[in-house]
Amino acid sequence: MPSLTLPPELLPTDGRFGCGPSKIRTEQLAHLSANADILGTSHRQAPVKQLVARVRTALADLFNVPAGFEVILGNGGSTAFWDAAAFSLIERRSAHLSFGEFGAKFASAASAPWLEAPFIVTAAAGTRAEFEADALSTAGIDLVAWPHNETSTGVMTPVVRAAGTPAGALTVVDATSAAGGIQFDASKTDVYYFAPQKNLGSDGGLWFALFSPAAIERVEAYGKHLLYRWSSGDTLHVHLGLYGKFRRLHTPAPEPRGALRLRLEGEPYTADLRGPIACELLDPAREQLLLDRLGPDPLRRDGDPELFAANLRRRRIPIGAALMDQSVIAGIGNVYRAEILLLLGIDPRRPARELREEEMRAVWDTTKRLLTAGVKANRIVTRPRRPGRKGRVPRDEAVWVYRRQDCAQCGGPVERYELAARTMYACATCQPAARINGV
Numbered sequence: 001m002p003s004l005t006l007p008p009e010l011l012p013t014d015g016r017f018g019c020g021p022s023k024i025r026t027e028q029l030a031h032l033s034a035n036a037d038i039l040g041t042s043h044r045q046a047p048v049k050q051l052v053a054r055v056r057t058a059l060a061d062l063f064n065v066p067a068g069f070e071v072i073l074g075n076g077g078s079t080a081f082w083d084a085a086a087f088s089l090i091e092r093r094s095a096h097l098s099f100g101e102f103g104a105k106f107a108s109a110a111s112a113p114w115l116e117a118p119f120i121v122t123a124a125a126g127t128r129a130e131f132e133a134d135a136l137s138t139a140g141i142d143l144v145a146w147p148h149n150e151t152s153t154g155v156m157t158p159v160v161r162a163a164g165t166p167a168g169a170l171t172v173v174d175a176t177s178a179a180g181g182i183q184f185d186a187s188k189t190d191v192y193y194f195a196p197q198k199n200l201g202s203d204g205g206l207w208f209a210l211f212s213p214a215a216i217e218r219v220e221a222y223g224k225h226l227l228y229r230w231s232s233g234d235t236l237h238v239h240l241g242l243y244g245k246f247r248r249l250h251t252p253a254p255e256p257r258g259a260l261r262l263r264l265e266g267e268p269y270t271a272d273l274r275g276p277i278a279c280e281l282l283d284p285a286r287e288q289l290l291l292d293r294l295g296p297d298p299l300r301r302d303g304d305p306e307l308f309a310a311n312l313r314r315r316r317i318p319i320g321a322a323l324m325d326q327s328v329i330a331g332i333g334n335v336y337r338a339e340i341l342l343l344l345g346i347d348p349r350r351p352a353r354e355l356r357e358e359e360m361r362a363v364w365d366t367t368k369r370l371l372t373a374g375v376k377a378n379r380i381v382t383r384p385r386r387p388g389r390k391g392r393v394p395r396d397e398a399v400w401v402y403r404r405q406d407c408a409q410c411g412g413p414v415e416r417y418e419l420a421a422r423t424m425y426a427c428a429t430c431q432p433a434a435r436i437n438g439v
């Protein structure tokens with residue numbers, strides 16, 4: 001066997017790195033070249049959408065993801081994923097195991113000014129860090145992260161729920177050098193993310209992630225318009241959007257750090273607001289302008305079902321889209337529109353203005369009932385509790401149709417399609433399309 005000696009100028013400067021990107025096979029390049037007509041196609045066009053759909057389905061299959069999980073992807077590699085995670089996955093504070101480059105980089109991205117300083121357990125490169133049993137439960141953690149396989153050293157950490165993970169906290173695993181090479185159980189994570197340039201032998205620059213329903217729910221959580229009326233006559237208008245959060249502190253609160261939009265000081269609490277879409281003081285005239293633009297709110301005593309019906313009669317867009325329009329009715333999100341229309345047997349594609357008067361009224365009444373129950377339960381539960389069942393209702397028992405494979409009402413398949421830029425879930429049996437034409 002010939003002996004090979006690499007010239008020193010070809011050796012990596014950091015000797016720890018043993019697992020760089022894979023070589024791209026010539027067959028892959030030939031395939032790319034043979035299908036080059038897809039390059040330069042808009043991402044809105046069918047060829048690109050179909051390719052993305054094939055990749056998502058194949059990855060879901062490869063990783064045997066549980067029902068309700070979704071494969072999500074984006075450009076920008078793991079670095080872009082970390083920034084997105086710091087923005088919309090971490091609510092207040094994350095915990096990280098850091099024992100190499102990858103773990104350290106996510107921890108660093110999570111040190112964003114709108115978040116509390118992350119809780120980090122470090123260990124020397126080549127060894128593995130671990131959380132102590134009660135450390136997570138006491139530190140106000142809502143997301144726990146570590147690398148499945150530390151790219152820089154090859155040290156592996158099993159994919160399990162770490163002992164002491166608080167209820168509701170997400171488990172997020174970096175899998176860039178593990179994905180496709182190490183067996184794991186996706187149900188033990190909420191987000192399993194990776195760039196595909198290692199085991200999957202692709203080029204870098206993309207990221208993929210397997211998202212659990214809990215992780216999707218956190219990303220989709222959206223706020224509403226909040227109005228606080230002051231004795232001066234002015235109104236404070238806050239729209240939390242996707243990222244806005246109020247945080248309650250004991251008074252006297254410490255000096256604010258980072259980007260604070262609003263501080264309300266009282267006794268015994270102080271409330272800090274960070275990251276809202278809107279935070280503004282309105283005089284009565286501007287408040288009226290805002291209210292005119294918002295549809296009636298079924299949770300308010302002055303919410304007017306007649307105004308809602310009048311709004312529907314003015315719109316030829318599908319009812320599934322109209323319910324998401326805050327100027328038609330306030331407060332309905334993607335989960336509720338699917339559940340409300342299923343319960344009433346209304347096909348979401350029917351033009352809003354063609355609903356019968358009693359259907360419009362039933363949509364209003366059902367919305368009011370479900371939103372009221374949601375406020376009481378502090379989560380979305382649209383189905384009655386099964387007899388004898390105690391404790392927290394599992395997600396797949398909480399809804400009839402949303403993100404389900406089968407309709408909980410009739411057992412038939414759930415159809416998915418885009419409506420108002422969001423995925424609509426509907427049952428072909430319970431919500432027959434024939435009624436689109438008024439049959």
Ligand SMILES: [Zn+2]
Binds near residue numbers: 412427
């Ligand atoms: Zn059904």
